[in-house]
Amino acid sequence: MNTASRLPSGERLFIGDGGLETTLIFREGIELPCFAAYPLLRDETGREALRRYSRGYLEIARRHGTGFILDTPTWRANADWGAQLGDDAAALDKVNREAVALAEEIRAEEESAELPIAICGTIGPRGDGYAPGELMSAAEAEDYHRAQVQTFATAGADLVAAYTLCYAEEAIGIVRAAVAAGIPVAISFTLETDGRLPNGQSLPEAIEQVDAETGGAALYFMVNCAHPSHFAAVLEGEGEWLTRLGGIRANASRKSHAELDAAPDLDAGDPDQLGAEYRALKPGLPNVRVLGGCCGTDWRHLERICADWLA
DSSP states (O other): OOHHHHSSOTTOOEEOOOOHHHIIIIISOOOOGGGOOGGGGGSHHHHHHHHHHHHHHHHHHHHHTOEEEEEOSOTTOSHHHHHHTTOOHHHHHHHHHHHHHHHHHHHHHHOBTTBOEEEEEEEOOSSOSSOOOSOOOHHHHHHHHHHHHHHHHHHTOSEEEEEEEOSHHHHHHHHHHHHHHTOOEEEEEOOOTTSBOTTSOBHHHHHHHHHHHHTSOSSEEEEESSOHHHHTTGGGSOSGGGGGEEEEEEOSOOSOHHHHHHOSSOOOOOHHHHHHHHHHHGGGOTTOOEEEEOTTOOHHHHHHHHHHHHO
């Protein structure tokens, strides 16, 4: 099976996983300093935890006849976060390659004609996922993210996806880095309870800006790390930007980012209700082909999301 046949397109639905880090911390009892899962790649116990985690979602995909986006556990495997964990550029290059290698092992065991699996190199923001912090220009963002994108391209990932981005310029830089590396790229913005990006920009404006400054090079856009109730009203609008939305990866909780940051316990919400809320979004999203979860979601949520979307 070639890369093109593994990428989300046409009528086939692809699902991803849920909230990797929140599942590992709150359900598996695994410590993740700096909310980073990539250190688990460095020993067999950690790699087996990641395999076990992926198998649950692969079973859901197999049951429902969907494809699967196999994200690498590398949301924090970039220079600034790596430095906090004692990893330099060489160490990060190695661990990002190891992430793709593990994904290839899983794919070799699980893929079939009925279950195409796309290996996705996961990219996270330079700063905190809930707040933009110090803003970069598009050129600075391209320079910052270039190494990780290039590693994924040469390691054999099918695409890269940048999750939980807070402002358009970082997205533009990542798209440009992916174009230069010759690898398809998806961009996912996070939204506050008012449906806007953390920097105050609207979702339509952010998507239109990225497309305008990259020649529409992104494969598709997504929303992640926000509850459907935070952005459902935004999707009731009109415009070409809606056709560029190809994926939704929502939080289980209705809480704001600030509330989630301060919460001592996991808010897993109601899987049945979340599935219904995804289904309610479907009529206005003709090109969504990728569904997954984010903070607080696990196998229960994806089962309901997938079943309700396909009903």
